[in-house]
Structure formats: C-alpha cells, structure tokens
Amino acid sequence: MPFEDKKKSRVTLLDVARRANVSRATASLVIRKSPLVGTETRARVEEAMRELGYVYNMGAARLRAERSHTVGVIVPNLTNPFFAELLSGIEAGIDSAGMVVILANSGDLVERQDMVMRRMREHGVDGVIVCPAAGTEPAFLHQLAEWDLPLVQVLRQISEEVDYAGADYAAGMRQAVDYLASLGHRTIAFAVQGPIHSAYRERVEGFRDAMQSRGLDPSMIVRVPNQIGEIADAAHLLFDEHEQPTAVICFNDVIALGLSAGLYDRGLKVGENFSLIGFDDVTDAEAMRPRLTSVSTAPVTIGANAARLLLDRLPDPIRPARRVVNETVLHIRQSCGPIAISPDNNPPASG
Amino acid sequence: MPFEDKKKSRVTLLDVARRANVSRATASLVIRKSPLVGTETRARVEEAMRELGYVYNMGAARLRAERSHTVGVIVPNLTNPFFAELLSGIEAGIDSAGMVVILANSGDLVERQDMVMRRMREHGVDGVIVCPAAGTEPAFLHQLAEWDLPLVQVLRQISEEVDYAGADYAAGMRQAVDYLASLGHRTIAFAVQGPIHSAYRERVEGFRDAMQSRGLDPSMIVRVPNQIGEIADAAHLLFDEHEQPTAVICFNDVIALGLSAGLYDRGLKVGENFSLIGFDDVTDAEAMRPRLTSVSTAPVTIGANAARLLLDRLPDPIRPARRVVNETVLHIRQSCGPIAISPDNNPPASG
DNA sequence: AAAAGCTTTTAGATCGATCTAAATGGAAAG
DNA sequence: CTTTCCATTTAGATCGATCTAAAAGCTTTT
Numbered sequence: 031m032p033f034e035d036k037k038k039s040r041v042t043l044l045d046v047a048r049r050a051n052v053s054r055a056t057a058s059l060v061i062r063k064s065p066l067v068g069t070e071t072r073a074r075v076e077e078a079m080r081e082l083g084y085v086y087n088m089g090a091a092r093l094r095a096e097r098s099h100t101v102g103v104i105v106p107n108l109t110n111p112f113f114a115e116l117l118s119g120i121e122a123g124i125d126s127a128g129m130v131v132i133l134a135n136s137g138d139l140v141e142r143q144d145m146v147m148r149r150m151r152e153h154g155v156d157g158v159i160v161c162p163a164a165g166t167e168p169a170f171l172h173q174l175a176e177w178d179l180p181l182v183q184v185l186r187q188i189s190e191e192v193d194y195a196g197a198d199y200a201a202g203m204r205q206a207v208d209y210l211a212s213l214g215h216r217t218i219a220f221a222v223q224g225p226i227h228s229a230y231r232e233r234v235e236g237f238r239d240a241m242q243s244r245g246l247d248p249s250m251i252v253r254v255p256n257q258i259g260e261i262a263d264a265a266h267l268l269f270d271e272h273e274q275p276t277a278v279i280c281f282n283d284v285i286a287l288g289l290s291a292g293l294y295d296r297g298l299k300v301g302e303n304f305s306l307i308g309f310d311d312v313t314d315a316e317a318m319r320p321r322l323t324s325v326s327t328a329p330v331t332i333g334a335n336a337a338r339l340l341l342d343r344l345p346d347p348i349r350p351a352r353r354v355v356n357e358t359v360l361h362i363r364q365s366c367g368p369i370a371i372s373p374d375n376n377p378p379a380s381g
Numbered sequence: 382m383p384f385e386d387k388k389k390s391r392v393t394l395l396d397v398a399r400r401a402n403v404s405r406a407t408a409s410l411v412i413r414k415s416p417l418v419g420t421e422t423r424a425r426v427e428e429a430m431r432e433l434g435y436v437y438n439m440g441a442a443r444l445r446a447e448r449s450h451t452v453g454v455i456v457p458n459l460t461n462p463f464f465a466e467l468l469s470g471i472e473a474g475i476d477s478a479g480m481v482v483i484l485a486n487s488g489d490l491v492e493r494q495d496m497v498m499r500r501m502r503e504h505g506v507d508g509v510i511v512c513p514a515a516g517t518e519p520a521f522l523h524q525l526a527e528w529d530l531p532l533v534q535v536l537r538q539i540s541e542e543v544d545y546a547g548a549d550y551a552a553g554m555r556q557a558v559d560y561l562a563s564l565g566h567r568t569i570a571f572a573v574q575g576p577i578h579s580a581y582r583e584r585v586e587g588f589r590d591a592m593q594s595r596g597l598d599p600s601m602i603v604r605v606p607n608q609i610g611e612i613a614d615a616a617h618l619l620f621d622e623h624e625q626p627t628a629v630i631c632f633n634d635v636i637a638l639g640l641s642a643g644l645y646d647r648g649l650k651v652g653e654n655f656s657l658i659g660f661d662d663v664t665d666a667e668a669m670r671p672r673l674t675s676v677s678t679a680p681v682t683i684g685a686n687a688a689r690l691l692l693d694r695l696p697d698p699i700r701p702a703r704r705v706v707n708e709t710v711l712h713i714r715q716s717c718g719p720i721a722i723s724p725d726n727n728p729p730a731s732g
Numbered sequence: 733a734a735a736a737g738c739t740t741t742t743a744g745a746t747c748g749a750t751c752t753a754a755a756t757g758g759a760a761a762g
Numbered sequence: 763c764t765t766t767c768c769a770t771t772t773a774g775a776t777c778g779a780t781c782t783a784a785a786a787g788c789t790t791t792t
Contacts, residue, residue: 040777040778042777042778042779043778043779044778044779052741052742053741053742053743054742054743054778054779054780055741055742055743055744055780055781056740056741056742058779058780058781059740059741061779062780066739066740066741067740067741068739068740068741071740071741085499085502085503086503086779087444087503087505087777087778087779088503088504088505088779089440089443089444089449089504089505089777089778089779090444090747090777090778090779090780091778091779091780092440092747092779093438093440093441093444093746093747093748093749093777093778093779093780094746094747094778094779094780094781095747095779095780095781096747098440099504100483100504103484108465108466108468108469108472109462109465109466109469109664109681110465111460111462111465113465114459114460114461114462114464114465114468115459115460117459117465117484118459118460118486121459121484121485121486122486125485125486125497130483130484130485130500130501130504131483131484131485132451132481132482132483132484133454133468133472133481133482133483133484134472134476134481134482135469135472135473135476146476148436149481150481151436152436152437152438152439153439153440153450153451153481154438154439154440258664258665258667258668259664259667259668261668262668284668287665287668288668290668290670291668291669291670291672294670295670313460313609313610314609314638314665316609316610317609317610317612317613317635317638317639317641317642318642319641319642319645319646321642330460391748393747393748393749394748394749395748395749403771403772404771404772404773405748405749405750405772405773406750406751406771406772406773406774407770407771407772409749409750409751410770410771412749413750417769417770417771418770418771419769419770419771422770422771437749438747438748438749439749440747440748440749441747441748441749441750441777442748442749442750443749443777444747444748444749444750444776444777444778444779445748445749445750445751445776445777446749446750446751446777447777
C-alpha cells in the first residue's frame with residue numbers, strides 16, 4: 031500500500047486530476063459517471079483515484095450542488111421495538127438509493143421536535159421522514175413544506191397536504207372485532223395506552239364503528255399504564271366495569287403481552303376462558319404462549335413505503351400529496367377461543 | 382411573518398451581515414458565540430437573523446472548519462430490540478453534545494460494513510461508533526484509525542488498540558451459573574445463537590470457566606435457530622443430550638422467550654421443575670410469566686458510554702485506547718427454582 | 733482547404749461558511 | 763498631542779467540489 035506522504039492532510043480532486051493529467055473538471059465528471067468523458071481518460075482517472083486513496087468529499091459537493099444525499103428521520107421513541115422495525119425499513123430504502131439517514135429522537139415532545147427539525151435543516155437534509163410527535167400542529171408541517179423541505183409523515187397523519195405512509199388501522203380494528211364477534215363474543219374491551227395522536231384516534235374510532243355496526247356496546251375503553259411491568263397489575267381495570275368482558279383487543283402487542291401476564295395472574299386462561307387480540311404483530315407474538323393472535327401492521331413495510339414516497343418526491347416537489355396505506359392482516363393463532371366453551375366466566379359474582 | 386422575497390433561494394450569512402450593518406466575519410463570530418463581539422453588535426446580528434429566518438449552513442461551515450458535527454453509527458441489525466436500545470443510548474449522548482447521528486445497518490456482513498464505512502467517510506463524519514460485523518478483522522479498524530477517523534467499538538471488541546464500550550459478559554455468566562448452582566442445579570445447558578464474535582466468545586468462555594470452577598460439566602452447549610418462531614420448536618435439542626439438564630442459561634432474552642414457550646409446550650413448568658435464565662434483561666422480561674430471571678447488560682447505558690468515549694476522543698485523537706466495561710446485574714425473578722422440588726424431571730424415560 | 737458538426741476537455745466563477753492577519757477606534761499612558 | 767494598548771471589526775483568501783460557457787481535437791461535409 032503506497033502511502034505517498036501521510037502528512038499532507040487530504041487527497042483532493044485536484045490531486046487526482048494532476049496525477050491523471052487532466053483538469054479538475056474532467057475528474058469531477060468521471061466521479062459523477064458522466065457519459066461525456068472518453069473511455070481511456072476515465073480509466074486513467076479511476077486508476078489515479080485508487081492509487082491515491084481518494085475519498086469523495088460530500089460536504090464540498092453539497093455546497094455547490096445543493097444536494098446532500100442525506101435524509102432526516104425523526105421518531106418519537108427508539109426503545110419501542112415497533113419503531114425500531116419501522117426505522118429498519120426506512121434505512122434499507124434510503125440506503126438502497128445511495129443516501130444516508132440522519133436519525134433523531136423527538137421523545138414525542140413537540141419542543142424537541144422543533145429543535146431536531148431545525149438541526150436537520152442546518153445539516154441540509156434533502157428531505158425528512160417524520161412520525162410527528164403527539165400534539166404536532168398541521169401548521170408545523172406546512173411551514174416546512176413552505177421552506178421547500180420535502181416531507182413525509184409516517185404512522186401518524188397530521189396534514190392531508192403532506193405525503194403519508196401508514197396502515198389502515200380502522201380496518202384492522204374491524205378485522206379484530208369481526209373475528210371476536212364470529213366467535214360469539216359480545217362484551218369486548220379495548221385496552222389503550224399512550225399519547226393521543228391520529229393513529230390512536232383511528233384505532234379508537236375503528237373500534238367504535240366496528241362494534242356499533244354489529245350492535246355491540248363500544249364504550250368499554252380502558253387506559254392502561256405505559257410501563258410494561260405495570261400493565262399486568264392493571265388487568266383488574268378490565269373487570270371493574272359494569273359488565274364483564276369476555277375478550278379484549280389491545281392497542282398494541284406490548285399491552286397484549288402485559289395483559290396476558292396479568293390475566294394469567296388472575297387465573298384466567300387466555301384462549302380458553304378469555305380471548306386476547308394484539309395489534310402490530312411484532313416478532314415476539316409468535317413466541318408467546320398461547321401464541322398471540324394479532325393484527326399485523328408490518329412496520330418494516332411501512333418504513334419502506336415512507337422511504338419510497340420521499341425518494342419519489344425529491345425530484346418533483348410540487349406533485350400532489352400521496353397516501354400509501356398498508357392493508358392490515360389478522361394473524362390468527364391461539365389467544366382467542368369461542369365464548370361457548372367458557373360459560374363460567376360471565377356471571378357477575380361467581381367463584 | 383414577513384417573507385421578504387420568497388423567490389431568492391436562501392438567506393445567507395452575508396444577508397444577515399448586511400441587514401445588521403456588520404461584516405460577514407462579525408456575523409460569523411456571533412453565530413459561534415465568540416466573546417470577541419460587542420454586546421450591542423451581537424444583539425443587532427441576532428435580531429437580523431431572526432428577522433430574515435436565517436438557517437445555519439453546516440455544510441459550508443464544515444468545508445472550511447473540518448468538523449461536521451456528525452457521528453456515524455453502524456449496527457448489525459435494527460430489528461433486534463437490544464440494538465434499538467443501544468442506539469437509543471448512543472443517540473441521546475450524541476444529541477446532547479449538539480451533534481447528529483448518521484445511521485447505517487451492516488446486516489452483520491463485512492462487505493456491507495466496508496461499504497457503509499466508506500459512505501461515512503465521504504459524508505465527513507467526525508467519528509464512528511461501530512458494533513463490528515462478525516468476522517471483522519482488526520486490520521480494518523486499524524486502517525480507519527490510520528486515516529485519523531476517531532473510532533469506538535461497542536458490544537464487540539476486535540482490537541485492543543481502539544476504544545471499547547461493552548459489558549462484562551463473562552462475569553454475567555458467572556452470576557448466572559453461581560445462582561443456579563446455589564439452587565442445587567448441576568446439569569446446566571447453555572443455549573446459544575447467531576454469528577460468532579467477541580461477545581459470543583466471552584459468554585461461552587465465561588460459561589465454561591464458571592462451570593469448571595465449580596466442577597460442573599461445561600460441554601452442554603446447544604445451538605438454537607435464529608428465528609424466534611423456530612426456537613420454541615427447538616427446545617427438544619436440550620433433551621437430546623446424554624444427560625438431562627435441569628436448567629438452561631440463554632445467550633439472550635429472545636432465546637429465553639422462545640425456549641420458555643417450547644418448554645411450556647413440553648409440559649415443563651418453568652420456575653418449578655425447570656429453571657431458565659435470560660441474558661440482557663430487555664424490557665419484556667418483566668412481562669413474561671413466570672417473570673424471567675435475567676442478567677442485565679443495560680444496552681442503553683452501554684450506548685451512552687460509547688457516545689461518551691467518542692466525544693472524549695474527538696478533541697484528542699492520540700490518547701491511549703480506553704475500555705469501559707459495564708457491570709452486569711442478575712435480576713432474580715421467578716423463572717428459576719431449587720432443584721429439590723422437582724425430582725420427577727430427571728429420570729430418562731418417565732411418563 | 734475551409735466550414736460545420738461532433739465529442740471531449742478545460743479555465744474560472746461559485747456555493748456559504750471560517751480563518752488569518754491586519755485595520756479601526758477609543759481610552760489610557762507618556 | 764502623540765504613542766501605546768486593548769477591545770472590536772473586517773477584507774480577502776480558503777475549504778473541495780460543481781457549473782457554465784467556451785476551447786480544443788476530431789471527423790465529415792462542402
């Protein structure tokens with residue numbers, strides 16, 4: 031490995047050009063794979079680049095060319111495996127376009143979101159994929175669009191005028207309710223959690239609509255704690271209500287996991303005398319016992335869709351906003367059973 | 382909000398300077414919070430910046446100042462919640478220093494790792510935090526150091542000459558073995574998974590040493606599948622051996638979760654007639670039933686440590702390599718029990 | 733042989749900040 | 763009143779690429 035002179039700070043395009051006996055401009059064309067340069071010249075320049083160990087300087091290029099090959103991604107929470115999978119899908123899509131992801135965590139706080147968004151602009155990202163923090167105003171997104179910053183909202187939709195990638199949560203809820211109803215359940219609870227945002231509302235409204243359209247009471251909506259360890263201990267909330275539910279739909283799989291433990295603690299047998307449905311179908315669902323029936327929202331796919339939307343928008347900032355809404359799929363496993371086989375569960379004051 | 386002229390592409394420092402009746406140089410000093418500028422001037426410039434909606438251009442600054450305020454982070458896998466938590470810790474640390482994270486996924490493949498590392502260099506990151514892909518050569522890291530790229534290895538250590546943040550896996554293994562031994566277990570299996578790397582070897586050797594130092598047979602090491610859904614079905618592997626184990630230590634919590642399901646399928650009662658210990662103590666451990674006893678490696682903390690190491694190294698590239706090795710903590714919950722109460726488990730061909 | 737038409741190459745300006753070294757202005761010292 | 767000193771301010775070069783518009787070499791046509 032021939033290191034010419036290690037002292038000299040950095041190999042620049044000019045060094046390469048001199049080595050190959052061409053001008054800076056020609057060397058630049060070679061890098062950008064322009065068809066203008068001759069075959070022999072191209073080979074000579076590439077050879078020189080290799081010999082000198084040249085590394086392209088994006089920073090310099092961006093300054094002139096006004097493109098940074100950089101995409102900002104803002105998520106409310108990294109610890110949640112759901113967002114980790116989403117991020118994984120986004121990263122793969124962005125990466126395959128030869129761009130890189132600048133990551134930031136908003137903590138689901140609008141002030142922090144303002145802050146990281148500013149930082150992204152300072153770093154000159156070509157576009158941003160954001161899962162908006164709860165409480166984000168449409169004006170916030172509009173202003174970004176105003177500033178000509180290509181933008182995609184993911185999972186939560188704040189504005190109709192901005193690209194959106196998500197899943198059809200309402201349809202997912204209907205699948206869950208229909209399935210439980212087909213098993214004979216009539217008193218179904220909905221366990222919810224976390225801050226209020228569009229995805230939250232879509233799920234709640236989806237639940238209400240699905241229940242009402244079957245003539246069932248949609249009012250049994252129970253809020254559980256955010257910490258997974260505490261959810262189990264909150265299972266009793268389900269039974270504090272006037273009527274006793276025979277099944278519960280969970281806002282996400284984390285709740286399902288927690289409640290499953292809490293129901294176990296109360297001596298209920300999930301899948302036998304009580305039914306449980308999760309939402310999102312993260313990979314752990316397969317490993318629970320009984321295996322968790324869950325509505326799959328495919329976060330990796332949503333992430334890939336968001337990346338696609340952004341990449342499509344970059345060349346053409348004025349195209350109308352698009353929405354890519356993923357179908358949900360009900361994965362039936364073992365955590366639900368027909369109501370008939372467990373009549374001992376329903377009476378108000380038995381056992 | 383007074384938009385002077387929306388057509389003009391971008392508000393630059395020169396615009397700000399003109400508005401405030403100072404030179405570009407002075408405006409630049411204000412931005413960088415230099416103590417050289419007078420109070421009244423500073424106020425005037427800041428006012429002008431606000432009025433014009435000025436956004437700092439990192440790209441331009443970096444070109445001249447040779448600092449990008451950017452850190453590369455390379456992980457082998459984003460879907461795994463363990464890495465997601467690690468990333469969360471790194472991001473928080475880097476963010477609090479006013480820098481941003483450029484994220485890449487190596488897929489645990491050295492070729493991809495080469496590729497993303499090159500990309501990071503092109504983007505001019507100030508440093509890189511990497512969890513090296515399995516099979517990474519020390520020479521790879523040394524070359525990066527040679528190129529004056531500040532570097533921190535996290536979770537897996539390839540080279541002694543490069544900063545490292547991780548956990549004391551061997552000690553964690555000893556804690557697990559000691560605990561099981563104190564409960565009377567003598568035939569203990571170790572369920573492992575995934576590619577071979579330093580963290581893998583540390584855990585295996587830690588297991589072997591701990592077993593041997595207690596006069597126990599350390600050879601019962603069983604490889605299980607990588608997909609969580611398949612782990613449960615692989616539980617039988619534990620009992621295909623010559624001797625029947627009464628306890629199993631898992632390489633990570635995902636395996637523990639999977640095996641727990643598989644053991645359940647076989648009619649074994651974890652915590653009563655079979656003992657199970659996880660490793661890493663991700664948040665779900667609390668929600669399993671029985672609650673999973675696990676060796677905590679605190680990935681968020683490791684991430685924070687890695688960020689700290691890198692931030693400390695930036696100002697001083699020649700300081701000797703440091704190692705920050707986190708203590709592990711055994712979180713005792715319910716998945717282990719004394720061997721005495723379950724004598725019916727051991728006989729080779731019982732009911 | 734000159735003109736026209738290609739293809740390939742290039743000089744020099746430019747992007748928006750930072751850096752260096754020097755200029756400016758006012759107060760204190762001689 | 764000049765000189766020195768200190769605190770501020772500034773002009774102009776610079777970082778490493780890209781862009782524009784034109785030049786230089788080739789054929790091919792007239």
